Amino acid sequence: MNFCLSILLTSVSRSRMRIASYCSSVKNSNLTKVNKENGGIHVTYITKECERITIKGKLGDNVMYLAHSNDIPIEGACEASLACCTCHVYVNDEFFDKLPTPDEREDDMLDMAPFLKTNSRLSCQIILTDELDGIEVTLPPATRNFYVDGKKPTPH
Numbered sequence: 053m054n055f056c057l058s059i060l061l062t063s064v065s066r067s068r069m070r071i072a073s074y075c076s077s078v079k080n081s082n083l084t085k086v087n088k089e090n091g092g093i094h095v096t097y098i099t100k101e102c103e104r105i106t107i108k109g110k111l112g113d114n115v116m117y118l119a120h121s122n123d124i125p126i127e128g129a130c131e132a133s134l135a136c137c138t139c140h141v142y143v144n145d146e147f148f149d150k151l152p153t154p155d156e157r158e159d160d161m162l163d164m165a166p167f168l169k170t171n172s173r174l175s176c177q178i179i180l181t182d183e184l185d186g187i188e189v190t191l192p193p194a195t196r197n198f199y200v201d202g203k204k205p206t207p208h
């Protein structure tokens with residue numbers, strides 16, 4: 053059943069349809085962690101449980117690795133080598149256009165991501181700059197690896 057659902061979602065995702073947000077009410081956890089280097093670029097992650105967690109990163113941080121170092125469950129199976137789509141996130145509209153255009157390899161991987169939306173990006177390709185202060189990224193309801201084997205992500 054999950055395999056069939058995955059195939060269906062893949063074919064739907066290729067058209068990059070907008071899927072209604074699955075987080076109708078986001079829980080504000082009031083949880084703000086401060087990175088050890090005490091940088092000043094705020095990144096808010098909205099988890100699959102619809103919890104909002106704000107982390108302070110620093111210039112040049114990678115959004116996926118920043119999540120890993122703060123126990124936010126973005127998988128990142130290929131460790132940022134653009135060979136998977138398990139680091140898929142949705143970027144809030146205010147910041148989506150501030151990101152560099154995805155290159156062809158990122159686009160190819162995104163085409164394989166379930167629940168693809170027009171504001172989808174791979175978090176391992178988002179590098180913090182000053183103008184990204186306040187960015188919000190939402191984890192999708194599932195990634196391909198979760199559907200196939202039920203594996204829970206662990207930081208690398």
Ligand code: FES
Pocket residue numbers: 127128129130131132133134135136137138139161174175176177
């Ligand atoms: Fe595989 Fe980002 S971790 S593409």
